[in-house]
Amino acid sequence: MSGGKSRLVIIDVPADYDATKPYRLVFSWRQLGGSDTGNATGLHPAGDGPNFDAEHYAYFGLRREALNAKQPAIFVAPDTDPAGALWNYDKDVVYFDDLLKLVTENLCIDESRVFTTGFSYGAMMSYGLSNGRASKLRAAVTMAPAQFGASTPTGPIAYMSTTGMDDGTCVWGNATSGGEGCVMTHAKANGCTIPSTFPTAAKGSKKYVCYDFEGCMAGYPVKVCTFDGPHTPSSVDDGTQVGEDGLKAFIPPLAWKFIAQF
Numbered sequence: 686m687s688g689g690k691s692r693l694v695i696i697d698v699p700a701d702y703d704a705t706k707p708y709r710l711v712f713s714w715r716q717l718g719g720s721d722t723g724n725a726t727g728l729h730p731a732g733d734g735p736n737f738d739a740e741h742y743a744y745f746g747l748r749r750e751a752l753n754a755k756q757p758a759i760f761v762a763p764d765t766d767p768a769g770a771l772w773n774y775d776k777d778v779v780y781f782d783d784l785l786k787l788v789t790e791n792l793c794i795d796e797s798r799v800f801t802t803g804f805s806y807g808a809m810m811s812y813g814l815s816n817g818r819a820s821k822l823r824a825a826v827t828m829a830p831a832q833f834g835a836s837t838p839t840g841p842i843a844y845m846s847t848t849g850m851d852d853g854t855c856v857w858g859n860a861t862s863g864g865e866g867c868v869m870t871h872a873k874a875n876g877c878t879i880p881s882t883f884p885t886a887a888k889g890s891k892k893y894v895c896y897d898f899e900g901c902m903a904g905y906p907v908k909v910c911t912f913d914g915p916h917t918p919s920s921v922d923d924g925t926q927v928g929e930d931g932l933k934a935f936i937p938p939l940a941w942k943f944i945a946q947f
Contacts, residue, residue, distance in 0.1 A: 694764065705793065707794060708793060712761045713745060714808075731919065731929065736933070743760075763784060766780075805829050819838050820839060838871060849913070850911055864909075892924050919931060920936070
């Protein structure tokens with residue numbers, strides 16, 4: 686129950702769940718046109734391609750990466766009210782609070798290691814939470830974010846973001862808007878050194894480029910990855926092709942590595 690209404694959610698608990706072991710908790714917010722079921726079963730979020738199934742791409746590939754690293758986590762796939770609608774930050778930030786309370790009261794959660802991720806509208810929801818609920822989150826990984834919800838960080842939070850340089854939906858933008866603006870907000874809030882420029886992926890390169898901001902507050906890194914590609918969280922960007930593949934996508938391993946440092 687949230688806001689006086691019954692809300693649907695999928696909660697993924699490891700098969701060998703141990704009630705005495707505190708687990709990481711990852712909120713995974715679906716994109717416009719997606720669903721909690723699609724999030725949990727790995728349906729392709731942007732374009733057709735291979736390996737979009739529960740084994741390879743549940744929770745944007747992070748469940749697979751966690752299991753491969755022998756670091757099983759608990760994943761939460763919320764959905765909107767009504768299903769298929771847009772996220773509503775004012776309503777859904779309360780939903781987040783209620784879900785966090787539900788899960789932490791009923792499962793063994795390391796409350797110092799709660800994370801949020803999502804693609805497109807889900808990235809926007811995660812970005813809003815990274816500002817408005819920084820005290821409840823250890824880190825956020827946003828895939829194709831834009832400004833949404835709370836705009837000012839209420840405290841430091843580790844932050845990673847990805848954007849395709851041909852993304853016409855949630856554009857890269859500049860230092861105050863779009864994906865770049867989201868990154869710069871957290872880089873400034875975390876006390877990172879702000880360079881005059883930093884490297885981004887060249888269009889036509891079929892590659893991705895990551896930049897780790899220097900001088901950030903200890904324990905609160907900021908990382909941004911740009912790639913030669915469109916609006917997607919599942920780009921294969923290896924120097925030979927630009928496409929989508931749930932298993933070969935370059936973002937899930939990088940995203941889990943960012944989360945797993947905490």
